[in-house]
Structures are given as structure tokens and as C-alpha cells.
Amino acid sequence: MDASHARYPFLDAAREAVGAAGVDLLSLVQEDHPAVDRGRERVERALVAGTVETDRRVTPRVEVLSYPVARVLVSLLEVPGAVEKYAAAEAATAYERLSEEFSGTRPGGATLALPDLLGEFGLDDEVREAADGYRVRVGTYLRLAPGGEGWALVRRDLASGTVGVTRAELHELLRRAVEERVAAGLPLDVPDPIASALDSTARDVERALSSRNYPRSFDADPTSEAFPPCIEHLLAAARDDDDLPAHSTFALVSFLARVGMSDEEIRALTGRDGEAFGYALERLASEGGTYAPPSCATMQALGDCVNPDDLCATISHPLEYYAEEL
Template sequence: MMNPLDARYPFFESARTAVETAEISLPELVSRGAPAVERGRERVQRALLEGTVRPETDDVDPETELLSYPIARILVSLLDSTAAIDKYAAAEASTAIERIREDVAREDDLRSTQTTNLDLDDVLAEFDLADDVQPDDRSHQGHGEQWYRIDVGAYLSLSSSSWGREWRLVARELDEGEVRITGADLFELLETAIRDRIAAGLPFDLPREEGLGAELEPQVTDLRGLLSDRTRVHDIDVVAPELFPPCLRNLIDKAERGTELSSVEGFSLMAFLAGIGMSADEIVAFCADTSLEVETLRYQLEYLRDESGSQYPPPSCETLSAYGICHNEDDHWKVASHPLAYYETRVEEVDSDAITDWRATTNA
């Protein structure tokens, strides 16, 4: 019986020990198509497209959830993309720190119960920070935010001046080799520690033509199809929804009806809108009064516009077809088989005087 805590934090040493002790064979799991394989694929997909690794549903059993983690690490290694590894590690860390916040807060509120077995001291010990982080005596729990003191070496190794001026050492209170930080700051530093641990050792050196590489090729192809469909278009300085590819118009109609889009549908739509040059504010305005939430939109657009080289275009119509999104409506593949190329072609075909730019009809 797997410990639910290990499933929740599969990068903890206790989780690794649990998998090793159980003597579970990953090749055997893959060969028989165990649920952990599909969950591992979903884990990577949601990491790359949404910045989270939480399961789509709540009915994943702890063993499947725990075993999906090593499967996901193998899959992201086989993608052979530094950007994909960076995004995967960041998504795992972001999801983990959300859970840690939840568990620590619950443990603080319900300290007399056994609701969770995780508190902040456990997390600090996990990352060898127990001696480096101490509560600050000048703060009082229950009367404002708890402050902490962290060893300056640990602070510098886990923070970055690129996060903003407030993270530079000169902007911090430094006393006897310790930096004073808030509880919120501490969680940000812990997120870095988690991300570093998850990224360590990736990618694995695995042959793609045999063994696990060959067995997982369908899942890898599935993921790669979402992330590697690139097409070059000229700058498009017009937003004309009536000229969008039919499959993308269908997604817009679906969202306007209040139907929640799947992760792939939402990613495809956001990537397309960003790909035709719409700003984040314009996209938020364009998607107003739909099932898409503003906070989710901005978070996903931040992923799409990442300056690290990992900006993703919308998938091709062929890939969208594999996901049941594109059905070659109106035989539009004859115009172009990629949403961006289709839109560029349609814009060029129509007299510019006959096109009404959506931006001219709104205050976006």
C-alpha cells in the first residue's frame, strides 16, 4: 500500500525508497500499459501546456500517481528538448509548492489532528535546510506574517536577482550571516529547491529504438506532436475571427457557450491567438464572457511567450485531428494544414477594405 504523501510528493527521498522497496519494474509497467503510463503522459502534457501536473480527475489512486512520476521523467527525457525539461521541472515544482502551502496551512490550523503528516520542518529537512532556516524571533504568529532568517549562502543559491530588485542582497536585511525573509519568500526559495531536484539528472540517456524508448514511442510522438509543429508566417496585423480556421472557431464557439475547454483545446486556442500577434490584454478581452478564466489565460500566455526559447506555436491541423479537435471542416486543409498558415492565407485572399479588425470594435 503506497503512502498518499509519497504520491503527493514523488520527488521526496521517502517516495524514491518506496518505489525501490516495492521492486516495481518500470519496463513491465510500460509493456502491460499500466494506468501509470497514461498518467505519466498526462503529467508531462499538463506540465508543458498548463504549468501544472495535477491530474485532470481526482480518482487517481496513490500507487498510479506515484509511479507516474518516474514514467513522466522518462517521457520528458525522450522528448530531447531542454525547454521541455525546464518547463516540466517548473510545473512539478509549482504544483508541489501549492500542495505544501495547503498541507502546512492545514497542519497549522489542525495541529491536534492527523489530517496530514507534513509540516514546514519536514520540508526543510527534506532539502537539508533545517539548520539554515529559523523562525525570526521578532515576528509573532497570529499577529501578522511569520518571518524567518535564512543563511546567506542558502539564500544566494536559491534566489536570483532576475526575480526583481527586492531579491538582491543589498535590498535585504542581513545580520550575522543571515537574511530576513517572509514566509512567502521562503516558499519561493523552496520552489527553486524542488525544481532543481526534479531537473537533476534529466535527460536520461535512453536509446529510442529499443527498450523503454521504443515501448513509449507512441506517448512521445503524441507529446512531440503538440510541441514541435512550427510554421513560419509573416507579421499579421489584423484580428478577423471570421477568417480563423474552422477548428479554432469551433473552440471559440464552445467556450462562448460556457463549455470548459480541455487542456489541449485551451492551449491550441491561446497559442493561435498569441501566434497571430494578439497581446495578453487583447486575448483576455477577446475571451471575455467565455468559460476561460482570466487568471488561467494570463498564466498560460506567460508560458507561451516565454523568452527562454520555449515558446510554442499552435499544433498543426493533423495533430489537432489526432486529438479530435480538427475534422478538416470545409475541407480547409486544402488551404493550409496549419492554423497560422491557414489564417495568413485567408487574410491575403480577402480585400483588406472588406476586413473589420476586431480590435477596432473593442476597447482592448
């Protein structure tokens, strides 16, 4: 199991590496292998922060093995929308990593080429390079395209059964393909011995989610006057048309949705159209604020905690700040 498998544990090569290693999931759990704790963290961060990135050093073997553990854990949770949120978080993390790969900005060089990924998802005959970007067969485009006005066929370059997309748009389609791959088969039918062994860990995840002390809803109309500094910073960046990372987009849109804004209100406030924020609006805002924004600790770890004030020192979540300022 190598670094590439750890970065993309949903790919066939990673699954085959696990199979070749002869790893027994029940033995991992019974031995309290580090992959179990990382799998728990993977699920918690997915459901709270919209990412499966970790702040600690983890070996490739532990990282790869944490993926099947996480799939079992999320199947055992009694949390509404857990599977969908988990798959979206895995896809969001993969999207950032793949963008580095394909743009040539990954430290140490690329480990995965675009043609290989297209082949992995059976898209090598569905996508072809063109002079101005890529052409995608219309059926595949409709299956993978996010919602939003900018993705509607009536606004696209449609010719000979294919749709024209930019490189960035192709990456968005691949994000959706990853989400499909991760969600496939979930929730799992977990064998009783494994379910029993992981039951306490699954309940720990549920308690961690339910014990978070930020408000679940707000009665008052949403107001930007109560926004914490981190959200004000991300909002300003969005209005300046900055290329926000996926985790920053998640933090901003999930916060705005949780305080009661509709997708139309978020578009108006950020100045972004449906195409720019389409994926986030579809997956976050349209769910009525179901997705929890990241905690302050996660915002700090990802570099989104900017200009903290005195109140920030007393709270642990941006929604706590908002509730205090209302």
C-alpha cells in the first residue's frame, strides 16, 4: 500500500492492495488497529467539516485501511443523511487532490493521470479532449452534472451528442463520479460480528455529533451583522471572485444555509452565479441547512480562521459566534 492508494482509497488499485495484503476487518477491529481510530475520525470529519483530511501524520497503510472501516462505520450510524454526507466529503477531498494532480501543483509530482482516472470510472470513451476543453457524451454529462442554471443543457455547447466543458468543469464532473463510487453499496449489510465489534465506536461518533454545542436552527431572519470574522473573510473572497478551495466553499455555504438562507439568497449575497457555486448550493443549501459547518478547530487547521476577535476566544464553532451576536 503506497501513498497513491492512501490518497485515493476508493480506486480499484487500493482495493486490490488491501485484498493482496490479506487484511481481515474483524481482526483489525478486535486488535484496535490505528486504522479504526482513523476510520472514526474520517467519518466524524466528513459529517462535521465536509472533508476527510486529517491534521495528524498517518502512514499510507493506516490511511488505506481506514477507508473500509469508515464505510462500515457510516453504515452503522443512526444519523439522517450520513451516507450522502460522507460520500460528498470523500468526493470533496478527492476533488482538491485531483485538482493538484492535474494542474501540476502537487508537491513531489503527479501520481495519477487524467486518462487513468477516466478509465477507472469507465469514462475513457465518454470524454475526449477538444481544442477548447473537453467534450462529454450527453448522457454522462446529465448523470454527473451538478444542478444549477449554468449546467442546464440549454446553456451549453451541445453538438453531435456531446457537451462542451472546460477543464475545471470536467473536474467537477469527476467529483460527482467519485461521489457515486464512494456511495455505491452504502449502507453496507454489515456482518453481526463486525457490527458488534464496532458498535461502541459508532455510538461514540453519534454522541460526538449530538453533543456539539452550536445551535441547530435560528428563529430570527439571517443577518450578516452577526457573522463571525472567518465567514466575513470567506464572503469577501467569494465576492472578489477568488478561487475558493472546496473546504472554504463548504464552510461558507454550509454556514449561510444553516443560519437560514436559501440558495437564491446565498447567490445574491456572494455574488456568485449557479455555475460557480452550483455544486455547493445543490449539495448544501438545497438541503435546508442539514450540513453542519466546520468547527473553529477545523477552520484553523484549514487556514480559514482569519482575524479572530475577543469573542472567538470564547467559542468553539462559528454558529456559536453567530448566536451570541444575534
